[in-house]
Amino acid sequence: MEEYAERLTIPWWLWLPGLGGAALLAAEIWMGSDGVRAWLPFVVLLPLAAVGLWWLGRIRIRVAGDELHVDDAHLPVRFVADVVPLDVAGRREVLGVGADPLAFVVQRPWIGGAVQVVLDDPEDPTPYWVVSSRRPVELAAALLAARDAARV
Template sequence: MSETAVTATTTFRERLYVTWWIWPLPLLAAALLAAEVHMGFPGVRSWLPYVVLLPLTVFLIIRMGSTTVEVSGGELRVGEAHIPLEMLGEVEVIGPDRRRAAMGRELDPAAFVMHRGWIKPMVRVRVTDPEDPTPYWIVSTRRPEQLAAALKSGVTKG
């Protein structure tokens, strides 16, 4: 059996991760929980909660707090979700000043939302597929102009 490799060009890729100022609170909570367990068990078991809870907290922050936004191979990929670029329409950059309205009174409940509270700018992309009940995707990004440009160039090519 032979396989043919298809190389997909990536026009935009961004890894969204938890910013440094969010880390202290969960780590402090894990340390306090470990200290409570430490006080109840003497000997070797007293240090075990620190060895388990602190690395586990770091792992969960990294795993649950990171998402990839990518325009590649004719698709917009946000985490596990993806949609072909030819099914996308108008692209709108939402600045930090309009974020509250976009995520509040203007938000359609059927929209696909990937929102990270510590990332202020967002991009809203209309879905033009009549079969899709999702009216638009709204995605947090640190580089909204670059994402919008990659989406617009992909939409016009497709």
């Protein structure tokens, strides 16, 4: 049973400068030449930029059963001590100067919210996870509910 799912896609307005920059670079390479230099930069750079932008927005977050999945990483909810939903200022504070270097962080700058998942696993040196989320309160509630259900 999946209780929460989210994909950290790039918003449409960030695609415009990404593809625009690739088109500008292709035009700089082209510079009025004919032959292969007239079309090859556009054929190569625009799809490359599109694939790169898609790749940046591929991260999926889900709480399914008794695990939190963030891309390829997974965390059994039995090790979750607490979950704190963060707004932009809270995320900045958690990831700022005092951040623990052993923390697991999946942060996307175009997403304002995040959750801090505090861990209670004596065998893991990771003190907490910080994961970007567009709906941090819902993710925190789903994690806590999954943890409580796993403890029963």
